Amino acid sequence: MAKLIFDIHCHPSFKAFGQSFKNGASEGNTTNAKKKNSVWYKSKLNRRRELFFGATPYTQSDFTSVSQGITKLIVASLYPFEKRFVIDKNGVNTTDLGMQNFVIGIGKERIRYLRNLNDYFFDLNQEYNYLCAIEKQPVTIDGKEYIYKVVGSAADIPDEDTIEKGNIIYVVITIEGAHSFGVSPNPESKPTTDTSIVLANIAAVKKWKQRPFFVTLSHHFYNELAGHARSLKIPKEILGIKLSGIDQEFGINTGITAFGFEVIDAMLDNKNNKRILVDIKHMSRLSRTMYFNYLDEHYNTDDSKIPIVVSHGGVAGIKSDGSETIAGAKKRFFNDDINIYDDELIYVCKSGGILGIQLDERRIASADVLHGFAIKYLDNDADEWSRLVWAQIQHAAEVFDNAGLPAWRTLCIGSDFDGIINPIGPFATCAEMPLLYDPLIKCATQFMKGNTLKKNFNKVDPTAIVDAFMYGNAFNFLKMHF
Numbered sequence: 270m271a272k273l274i275f276d277i278h279c280h281p282s283f284k285a286f287g288q289s290f291k292n293g294a295s296e297g298n299t300t301n302a303k304k305k306n307s308v309w310y311k312s313k314l315n316r317r318r319e320l321f322f323g324a325t326p327y328t329q330s331d332f333t334s335v336s337q338g339i340t341k342l343i344v345a346s347l348y349p350f351e352k353r354f355v356i357d358k359n360g361v362n363t364t365d366l367g368m369q370n371f372v373i374g375i376g377k378e379r380i381r382y383l384r385n386l387n388d389y390f391f392d393l394n395q396e397y398n399y400l401c402a403i404e405k406q407p408v409t410i411d412g413k414e415y416i417y418k419v420v421g422s423a424a425d426i427p428d429e430d431t432i433e434k435g436n437i438i439y440v441v442i443t444i445e446g447a448h449s450f451g452v453s454p455n456p457e458s459k460p461t462t463d464t465s466i467v468l469a470n471i472a473a474v475k476k477w478k479q480r481p482f483f484v485t486l487s488h489h490f491y492n493e494l495a496g497h498a499r500s501l502k503i504p505k506e507i508l509g510i511k512l513s514g515i516d517q518e519f520g521i522n523t524g525i526t527a528f529g530f531e532v533i534d535a536m537l538d539n540k541n542n543k544r545i546l547v548d549i550k551h552m553s554r555l556s557r558t559m560y561f562n563y564l565d566e567h568y569n570t571d572d573s574k575i576p577i578v579v580s581h582g583g584v585a586g587i588k589s590d591g592s593e594t595i596a597g598a599k600k601r602f603f604n605d606d607i608n609i610y611d612d613e614l615i616y617v618c619k620s621g622g623i624l625g626i627q628l629d630e631r632r633i634a635s636a637d638v639l640h641g642f643a644i645k646y647l648d649n650d651a652d653e654w655s656r657l658v659w660a661q662i663q664h665a666a667e668v669f670d671n672a673g674l675p676a677w678r679t680l681c682i683g684s685d686f687d688g689i690i691n692p693i694g695p696f697a698t699c700a701e702m703p704l705l706y707d708p709l710i711k712c713a714t715q716f717m718k719g720n721t722l723k724k725n726f727n728k729v730d731p732t733a734i735v736d737a738f739m740y741g742n743a744f745n746f747l748k749m750h751f
Contacts, residue, residue, distance in 0.1 A: 270703060270706060271703055271735075271740070272740075273429060273432060273739070274340045274341075274682065274702050274703065274739050275341075275342040275682065275744055276684050276686070276743075277681055277682065277683045277743045277746075278580035278581040279330035279345065279686040279687060279699070280346050280445075280685075280687035281345050281400075281440075282400045283688070284326075285306055285307055285328075286306075286379075286395075286399045287374075287375025288306045288310075288376045289399065292378075293381070295399060298399050298402045298403045300403050300408050302410070305376075308399075309331060309410070310333070311331045312331075313327065314697055314698070325690065327697075327698075328698070329684075329686035329699065330686040330687045330698070331698075334698045334699040335699045336415050336436070337410070337411065338698070338699040340699045341435075342432060342438075342439045342744065344440075344441045344580070345441065345442055346443045346444065346580070346688075347393060347397055347400070347445070347481075348396075348445040348446060349449050350379075351448065351490050352383060352384075352454040353489075353515065355384050358457045362384065373689065388451065389450070389451055389454060390449065390450060390470045393450075400442070404416070404417055404419045405417075405418060417438040418438070418439055419440045419441075419479045420439055421477075421479040422542075422751055423747050423749075423751040426439050442479050442482065443481050443482050443484060443548070444481050445484075446492065447485065447486045447492060448488065449484070451466055452467060452494065453493065456491055456493050456520075457519050464528055464531065467528075467532065468531065471532065474545070475543040480543060482751050483546035483578045483580065484536060484545055484546075485548040485549075486529065486533070486547055486548070486549070486556070486560075487551040487552045487553070488551050490519070490520075491519050491523075493528055493529075494525065494526060494532055495523075495525040495556040495559075495560075496520055496525075496552070497517065497521060497553055497556075498522070498552065498606050499517055499522075499606075501515070501517055502631075522553045523555065524553070525560060525563075529556075530563065533560070533563070537568065546575070546578050546750065548579065549577060549578065550579050553606065554589065554606040561613075561616055574620045574621060576622040576623065576750055577616060577617040577620045577622035577623075580683045581627040581683035581684070581688070582609055582683070583603060583626060583627055583632040583633050584598075584611070584614065584661055584668075585606070585608040585609060585610045586602030586604060586611075587610060587611060588612050589611075589613070594667075595664060598664055600637065601638055602634060602660075602664070603631070603633070603636075604635070611668050614668050614669070614679075615669070615674065617679060618674050618679045623679060623742065623746045624665070624680050624681070625681050625683015625743075626658060626662070626681070626683060626738075627683055627690065628682070628685065628690070628693055629690035630691045630692070630693045633657050633661060642657070646694070649695045650694065651695050651696075655694075655705050655712065656712060657693055658693075658709065661680065662680055662713075662734070662738055665680050666722070667722070670722045670727050675727065676722060676724070676727035677734050677737050677738075678745075680738055680742065681740075681746075684702070686699055706735060710732060710735050713731035713732075713734045714731040717731050
């Protein structure tokens with residue numbers, strides 16, 4: 270059994286914050302865990318609904334599930350929901366209000382609010398204030414009293430033994446999507462006219478008592494800063510109700526704009542030790558390449574490098590030119606450029622960066638592999654489904670070892686729970702994450718017995734490998750860079 274689990278990317282406030290909306294405004298958070306607008310509210314698990322409709326409206330990273338899953342340190346991502354999910358480029362509702370709520374699970378009042386949203390930055394501040402409102406207020410879960418603390422730096426996080434023995438959930442804030450800084454919600458028809466407002470909003474966020482650790486530059490839709498990778502496969506209809514207007518084509522796979530580089534510089538400015546790291550998840554392959562080159566030209570030196578953050582993702586199994594580093598890997602993994610190529614893995618590792626493995630069936634394996642698992646294994650077979658996670662760890666380790674790099678220090682958990690994902694096997698919420706530990710130990714033990722790694726410094730104890738993945742790597746990264 271794992272003693273600790275750290276998750277560097279989840280959305281504990283996403284659904285509860287959405288459910289807090291009444292009459293066009295948020296009514297706030299509450300310690301009453303029976304209320305849907307509480308970040309402690311845990312809904313009933315409904316895997317059938319997920320299986321048939323691809324929807325996960327049940328809560329996954331609510332703080333009750335977090336406490337049950339010994340996830341004592343989480344990186345909570347704030348996310349002003351992008352307007353293009355609910356309104357198309359012509360201002361028409363993308364689908365029925367009830368169906369949108371069925372799929373997303375954030376409440377009809379929240380969706381109505383989003384349809385009229387004109388200021389992402391205002392929405393960001395609302396969610397930040399919602400999350401911070403009841404920190405340090407006790408809640409009893411399963412007969413034990415818990416609190417959560419939103420921390421502003423690594424100095425606020427104690428050592429691992431103290432975390433393990435206590436009933437405190439330490440919360441580090443991040444943001445998904447730099448549109449959150451006040452970029453136009455309608456870039457196709459009304460692009461941002463005053464970039465200085467966006468830069469001023471970044472400065473304002475850096476003054477938050479609990480500043481964000483990192484921010485993804487891109488997300489699902491174009492934001493005038495950088496091109497995004499394809500991340501959505503929207504069905505044409507659900508339950509006979511047609512879906513329209515949700516597409517990612519505008520700006521997809523383009524590069525970083527001049528405006529985007531201004532935002533990058535503003536985030537990376539380390540005045541008063543307030544740097545915000547750039548998370549490259551959701552950036553197009555071209556944008557990622559441009560970002561790496563920009564760092565090498567303007568920031569990275571022999572003595573200091575900006576660490577690359579991939580908060581939630583997976584390996585693509587191939588190099589960016591389509592060739593394989595590890596024979597047969599192309600067939601095992603999801604090769605689209607939303608995932609990270611082998612040459613990028615090496616750049617992440619050399620930078621001292623981190624890659625959180627996303628517990629999402631759409632990212633963690635190829636369609637053929639997933640089809641085989643669905644036929645052969647029941648959802649409750651943790652030993653088998655954990656092999657998909659191990660495959661990610663092993664592939665990265667072999668790529669790193671072939672390059673003469675440390676094999677086990679870069680990967681961790683970045684579940685993306687409550688990020689509208691399709692979780693794998695029995696690992697549906699934070700409460701089930703401890704089920705990963707023992708099966709991963711078995712996988713690591715079997716792999717190390719084969720002794721295929723070339724570098725002796727990578728031949729380590731299997732338990733140390735899994736402990737590093739489950740909590741050690743994320744903890745060390747936070748302590749070093751936050």
